[in-house]
Amino acid sequence: MRIPPRKYGERTLHFDATQNEKRKYILVYEGQATEVQYFQGVIDNRVIIGIDPIIALLPLLRSIPQESHSHPSKILCLIEEHLEDYDSVKVFIDKIIDYCSENLSVISTGSYTLKSLEEDLRFCLKENCHLMLEDKIADKNLVLTELAKYIYSRLDLTGQIANIVNYIEEQQILYNKDLDYICMIIDRDKGNVKPEQYLQILKKCEEKKIRLFVTNPTFEFWLLLHSQKVFEYCPADLLSNRKNGNKRFLEKVLSDVFEGYRKENIRAERFMPYLREAIVNEKTFCEDISELQDKLGSNIGELLAEWIKF
Numbered sequence: 001m002r003i004p005p006r007k008y009g010e011r012t013l014h015f016d017a018t019q020n021e022k023r024k025y026i027l028v029y030e031g032q033a034t035e036v037q038y039f040q041g042v043i044d045n046r047v048i049i050g051i052d053p054i055i056a057l058l059p060l061l062r063s064i065p066q067e068s069h070s071h072p073s074k075i076l077c078l079i080e081e082h083l084e085d086y087d088s089v090k091v092f093i094d095k096i097i098d099y100c101s102e103n104l105s106v107i108s109t110g111s112y113t114l115k116s117l118e119e120d121l122r123f124c125l126k127e128n129c130h131l132m133l134e135d136k137i138a139d140k141n142l143v144l145t146e147l148a149k150y151i152y153s154r155l156d157l158t159g160q161i162a163n164i165v166n167y168i169e170e171q172q173i174l175y176n177k178d179l180d181y182i183c184m185i186i187d188r189d190k191g192n193v194k195p196e197q198y199l200q201i202l203k204k205c206e207e208k209k210i211r212l213f214v215t216n217p218t219f220e221f222w223l224l225l226h227s228q229k230v231f232e233y234c235p236a237d238l239l240s241n242r243k244n245g246n247k248r249f250l251e252k253v254l255s256d257v258f259e260g261y262r263k264e265n266i267r268a269e270r271f272m273p274y275l276r277e278a279i280v281n282e283k284t285f286c287e288d289i290s291e292l293q294d295k296l297g298s299n300i301g302e303l304l305a306e307w308i309k310f
Helices: 036-046 072-084 089-103 114-129 140-154 160-170 194-206 219-224 229-230 233-241 249-257 272-282 300-307
Strands: 023-029 054-061 181-186 211-216
Touching: 023 036, 036 054, 036 219, 036 272, 054 300, 089 114, 089 140, 114 140, 181 194, 194 211, 211 219, 211 300, 219 229, 219 249, 229 272, 233 249
Parallel strands: 023 054, 023 181, 181 211
Antiparallel strands: none
């Protein structure tokens, strides 16, 4: 898992002992498109929206090697891996791959690929530090030094080594289980999550104290709640969300209501002025996490209502 890429010179907030009273909402997404864009829009506009300044919002994305794991049950496993095994060799390697993917010209079509880099990093840590993937890292500075020397020798990253070290350091999440919240945001999507799986996810989240936020059928319904026109459509049609050509019903509706809609670029800023309206509109539909297994609705508005000063 990783926090989203940042521009050079833009640093992540660090949460040290003097800031423990600041509650963190760690956001974990099932999808890597619409949800990521929307919540980044919320974070970018938090002052305008009126989000309480004592709340820290920290989106957590899947690492590049993990991005094929999109099923909610797999995401739960990745959350556990990241929070419980932050100092494992595997997580360190994932973070270096993330950095190279986001900031450098290391592409999967060249003679030296991200896969090649991953294999070489494993070899480096095994040979130089006697560490396997599942091992914990006791001396992080030593490992970072060895990896920096190795990367310097293998790739032309002379000016980037310090940035790689900083990037890895900045990924650490100090999680206070008594204060902070892990929030997992998923679609009900009956084609992806079977009824028995949904119940298993609910149980697992309860056991691990992970707060689950669901939209049935898909996140597009939450976006549609940002308009009063949501009430003009047949609830059964919205819930079934049948495919018509290349698009689902909700995608077509969003395109009509907001004059264009594309998953890869939802233009999150246009939804922000109507965020409070969406929170209110949501209450007309189902918000109960158990009933969302079958009913049209969402409980994302309940999460956002915790952040906003009304």
